[in-house]
Amino acid sequence: MNDPTSLRDKIVGLSESSGRKSYYPMLQQKIRELQTEISERRRAENRLRETLERIARQQAAIAGISTHPDVFHGRLAEAAPMMTERTAHALDVARSSLWIMQGDRLCCMDKYDAPGDAHTSGQCLDCSKYPEYFDAIRKEAIVANEALEDPRTRSFSLKYLQAYGIAAMLDVPVLIDGELAAVICFEHVETPRIWQPDEVTFAGRIADQVALILGNQRRRLAEERLREAHTDLTRNFRFTEVLLDAIPIPLFYKNSDLRFLGCNRAFTELMGIDADEIQGRTSHDFWPDLAPSYEEQDRNLLNGAGRSTYEAKVRDKNGEFREVIFAKQVFFDERNRTDGIIGSFVDITERNRSEKESQRLRTLLSNIINSMPSMLIGVDADGRIAQWNQRAALVTGVDEEQARGRQLDQVVAWLSPEMRRIRQSIASKKPLFEGKIRRIEEGETIFEDVTIYPLITNGVDGAVIRIDDVTDKVRIEEVLVQSEKMLSVGGLAAGMAHEINNPLASIMGNAQVLETRLMQPLPQNTAAAQDAGITMEALRTYLNLRGIPKMIQSIRGSGAQAAQIVSNMLSFSRKSDSVLAPEDVRSLLDKTLELACTDYNLKKNYDFKKIRILREFDPDLPKIMGSSSKLQQVFLNLLRNGAEAMGEKSFPEGDGPRFILRAHRNPPWVRVEVEDNGPGLEESVRKRIFEPFFTTKPVDKGTGLGLSVSYFIITEEHCGMMSVQTAMGKWTRFIIDLPTAPEYK
């Protein structure tokens, strides 16, 4: 259009045609055309100049912005007013603004109002409220020549566009990594405006500038964060190191190839290997003998166990083995893959040793307690059993497990009367003793000493009760007292018997002579009667009339009885002329039974044949050393006493008196027992039963010598033993142990 050639052509054309026709109208026409063309050219030139000027302004603005120190240093907030101002002038718009995405909102960092030459900021838009606008701006610049009509910007109309008189908008996005980070906004007011391509390009370049600053900012921020994270990490790492060293338990850590990564101080102190030495090495490098078992465990752990605790050995810096408990656990990397193992161990060598020692002590203690011949029972303050030794279990038949925790008087009924004293002892913390407590167990009398020792350790209330079976001791005491009495009283009796013997012999002898001389028709008697002037017949008549023969009989009878007593009393004299020979107690017992059946005294009281006799004899019973007559005397005493006692008892229907005769081996003794089912013995009787002259019978019936003599015969003359057991109302059993004859031993 502005080509100079075409203009010359037109002028030349005018001159050619003017020669032939009236050229004036044509000329006028041409001039008009020319004028139009000239004004068009001028307009075009103007436009061109404007465009050039615009571009110059834009370039000046870009140069000013990009070299500004705030932009150079990435200080967007400080640079924003300068940028909005320069761009507003460059594009010749009423307002220019810079908006930054903050979460879901787009907030105004700076807005420049050119007519008022004023800056504002702070306004925000919710992205969700203007979906058309934000969908569009996320993709590309919004070039809205008529903002009120444009579907992308229409939604702003009432509130914003009309309020501010905005007619055209040019908005460009600032995208970082494809994300909307900011928007730069140019608003033209009053009339619509056709945004020129160079203006859109200019806006885009400003957006690039902002993107650069924001990107730099982000990078700096990220770098800052990284630095901080690194500082944190270093601090954490140092802390962890100190933490690990502060833990007094040896710790170590390995990677998943089972190479050590490190260890703590406790580990170094015990094993003599420090963190630098151990790093990168494996167990094989230090403890080749132990390594296979360590690694087997480690591999199990890595293959899924996750954590484990087990006992094993380590070898310390002195080469000594230590028993330890390992606790191992895998650790994970940031993507949750197993990355290695953290391990620790506790040295239990000492603990094991002291455990063994205390186990040994416990065993020793319980051995001691259990081997005590006494019952030892520990009770707490409430009387519940805490300790129970073997003897206690044996005596009660209740084992420790059953006994523990139960009330003492429930387990040991015979101790219920003692409970009060036990509590008293615990309260006063003073031991209490009670001797020779008597109780009957399955018919046998048992004597026990009960001692209560309160626990005097602070904080523990309770007591240990010691129960000793002193039955044997009591028996021995009784026996000692018995033989003591026997010897003193017996000796006295024997001495008296000796003294009585002579006068008694004289009484008896003279009584017999008296009878002979008064009653027998002997020649000397007849001659003496004649000399006196009487006949023997007359004398006999007189004597009969006065009852003299009966008196003499009585003297002789009483004399015989006295002689019997004296002879019994004489048995106590120590000297024994009886010779001991091997005898079979079974046949002695049988002979005595025969004798008993014919026994006059016995028959008087009742029929011995009515008594049932049970024999319990060992078939191969050895013989004993004894005197048959003395032993028969003993057995007869026992049978007689038994028969008399059973005679006193009224038996229920279907039951009656019976003896059990027993003869058993009881090496080195043979044991003979005579048991009746009579009334039994009162304790007061039992205690004194072997005493000489002890009797419960009326004067003419008993002398109290039967058992004392028997006792003497057995213990003194046969070197045996004799005792009695009884259950009141049920039975009485005499027990005799006689020494086995030597050839049967």
Ligand SMILES: Nc1ncnc2c1ncn2[C@@H]1O[C@H](COP(=O)(O)OP(=O)(O)O)[C@@H](O)[C@H]1O
């Ligand atoms: N089997 C028995 N059952 C009950 N009591 C007995 C028995 N044997 C002996 N006694 C008691 O022992 C006492 C002493 O007996 P013993 O020495 O034979 O004297 P005695 O028979 O002359 O009384 C008797 O009085 C009697 O009380």
Ligand SMILES: [Mg+2]
């Ligand atoms: Mg008697």
